[in-house]
Amino acid sequence: MVLLDAPVAGTRGPAEERRLVVLASGPEQARERIGRDEYAAQYPLSLALKDVNLALYEVDIDRFGVASSLAAQWQRAVEHGLGDEDLTVLARAL
Numbered sequence: 001m002v003l004l005d006a007p008v009a010g011t012r013g014p015a016e017e018r019r020l021v022v023l024a025s026g027p028e029q030a031r032e033r034i035g036r037d038e039y040a041a042q043y044p045l046s047l048a049l050k051d052v053n054l055a056l057y058e059v060d061i062d063r064f065g066v067a068s069s070l071a072a073q074w075q076r077a078v079e080h081g082l083g084d085e086d087l088t089v090l091a092r093a094l
Contacts (some may be wrong), residue, residue, distance in 0.1 A: 044088065046083035049074040 010020035024030075052071045061068050074090070082089050 029034075043087045044084055045074060045087050046078055046086045049078055 003063060005025045007023050008020045014020050049071060052074065056064060056067055056071060074078060077083075077090060
């Protein structure tokens with residue numbers, strides 16, 4: 001798994017038009033993948049969802065509302081056929 005630092009610049013207008021600027025830093029090959037909108041699975045969304053659900057199973061869900069919301073969003077993405085895609089597909093799906 002390769003991690004990038006990728007802050008996003010833009011205002012509401014460009015965001016609604018999907019024209020935000022991603023200021024990615026990290027290995028060049030990984031940055032190029034994002035630029036090409038390529039999401040080859042390195043860490044499939046379905047496995048990430050499994051891990052979040054396992055963590056939520058062990059805690060008081062009311063104390064972890066953000067993780068619970070995240071799991072619900074990821075579950076919808078999996079139900080739309082994105083489970084085998086890399087976790088980064090969420091950048092496109094949300």
